[in-house]
């Protein structure tokens with residue numbers, strides 16, 4: 001068992017891994033989330049992870065900006081529930097601002113980026129259909 005310790009963005013990740021391959025898989029997933037350096041809409045570095053659970057127990061993961069209403073959504077692979085960045089809308093069009101969007105506009109237009117069955121890069125299906133909820137108050141970390 002190897003121990004790997006690496007800084008990704010603002011956080012230190014320490015994981016125990018059986019192999020280099022396993023460490024790469026873990027570090028890649030952590031980097032997907034914590035490697036986000038700044039808001040794609042306003043450029044602020046005051047961004048923080050947000051996890052929500054709806055009444056049916058579905059989980060939603062995103063990064064939020066503390067200085068504007070921008071949100072960046074992550075999908076989940078069907079196999080293993082690995083988070084992946086959603087940079088395309090349900091029609092396969094690139095989301096402007098490198099995947100960051102104003103969640104209020106999406107809710108208002110009912111054009112919700114995280115409702116899709118979008119294919120993640122590894123050709124795996126996201127775990128489930130997702131929909132947007134108005135976010136609750138969150139505390140930046």
Ligand SMILES: [Zn+2]
Pocket residue numbers: 039040041042043044065066067068069070
């Ligand atoms: Zn912002």
